[in-house]
Amino acid sequence: MDDLDRAQELEMESRNAAIANQIKKQGKTTLSHCQDCGDAIPLRRQKMGGVNRCVECQTYFEQAQRKFK
Ligand SMILES: [Zn+2]
Incomplete structure (x- = not known):
């Protein structure tokens, strides 16, 4: 039981x-343009889903997040 x-x-x-x-x-x-800098996000990247930053800003964002942890 x-x-x-x-x-x-x-x-x-x-x-x-x-x-x-x-x-x-x-x-x-998923945004068509980066929420941080307003640059167009490549379609290939948009297809990943949940993308709201361009590669550059996402990289920067992730690095900043890592610093806080
Ligand atoms: Zn950006």
Whole structure:
């Protein structure tokens, strides 16, 4: 009985994680122009989804984030 409960719990957890992931993906906005500098974001990059900065600004942004951690 305990094993069954645990299995159900695990299933719930993975399902919730999958749903949370989906929401995260949908919540990500993709812009045609960089939100920081206004440069056009290459279509190839837009297709990745959730892209809102050009390569340069994204690199800069990620480096800045790393510094804060
Ligand atoms: Zn930019």
